[in-house]
Amino acid sequence: MWSIHQETVIATWAVLIVIALVIVIARFALYKKSEVVHYIITSFVRYFIDLCTETMGFFNRAHFSFITSLFIFIFLCNTVTTFFPWLEEPTSDLNTTFALGISSFLYIQVASLQALGIREYLREYFTPPFMFPLHLTGKIASVVSISFRLFGNIFGGGIITQIYNNAKAGSVALETVLLFTGFNLVISLFFGVFEGLIQAFVFCMLTLTYLAIGTQHEEAH
Numbered sequence: 001m002w003s004i005h006q007e008t009v010i011a012t013w014a015v016l017i018v019i020a021l022v023i024v025i026a027r028f029a030l031y032k033k034s035e036v037v038h039y040i041i042t043s044f045v046r047y048f049i050d051l052c053t054e055t056m057g058f059f060n061r062a063h064f065s066f067i068t069s070l071f072i073f074i075f076l077c078n079t080v081t082t083f084f085p086w087l088e089e090p091t092s093d094l095n096t097t098f099a100l101g102i103s104s105f106l107y108i109q110v111a112s113l114q115a116l117g118i119r120e121y122l123r124e125y126f127t128p129p130f131m132f133p134l135h136l137t138g139k140i141a142s143v144v145s146i147s148f149r150l151f152g153n154i155f156g157g158g159i160i161t162q163i164y165n166n167a168k169a170g171s172v173a174l175e176t177v178l179l180f181t182g183f184n185l186v187i188s189l190f191f192g193v194f195e196g197l198i199q200a201f202v203f204c205m206l207t208l209t210y211l212a213i214g215t216q217h218e219e220a221h
Contacts, residue, residue, distance in 0.1 A: 008093040015076045055208045063211060066107055071204045078154055078196025082188060091154045101147035104207040112214035146206050153199050157191040
């Protein structure tokens with residue numbers, strides 16, 4: 001589990017390179033004032049602005065940037081196999097999902113400290129004092145929960161896709177029928193793109209919800 005997997009590292013760097021290329025292309029397209037690209041990008045940004053504002057009750061640029069970046073990275077990690085079949089999804093590695101869960105947890109704790117102050121932040125853990133172990137366990141459990149949820153769904157989807165590919169591999173006739181009926185495309189899009197999109201959204205929504213709970217007094221400040 002804790003060993004470094006070369007495939008995961010390579011796939012993660014491939015995702016980072018894709019993100020960098022998308023940013024450059026998007027910036028160039030906005031500079032050229034392409035109406036289609038401008039509409040897609042602004043719609044995407046506006047959606048996450050509205051999502052963060054509705055969940056938090058106010059808009060915070062740092063929270064918006066973190067959640068949006070988290071979504072883009074996880075979505076591409078979940079779907080990298082669809083576009084690059086020789087790579088494995090980084091999120092099918094428990095090390096990656098734990099790293100994402102820990103990053104989410106640390107960001108929430110820092111934001112909570114900034115919003116509430118250290119005295120109010122610690123009061124949550126020691127109210128009442130004998131409940132401190134339970135409160136601490138609940139915080140740690142949130143990291144485990146979102147990490148295993150993402151890992152389980154992506155890993156399970158990969159297993160199902162592998163079983164499907166092995167089942168059709170022995171029959172040329174079956175492969176031909178599945179190809180021409182479009183069933184291969186449906187399976188690829190469902191377990192590659194659609195599931196990856198849903199799991200990235202769920203992870204970000206859970207992070208945003210925990211963030212809203214942890215900083216619920218920020219508006220009063």
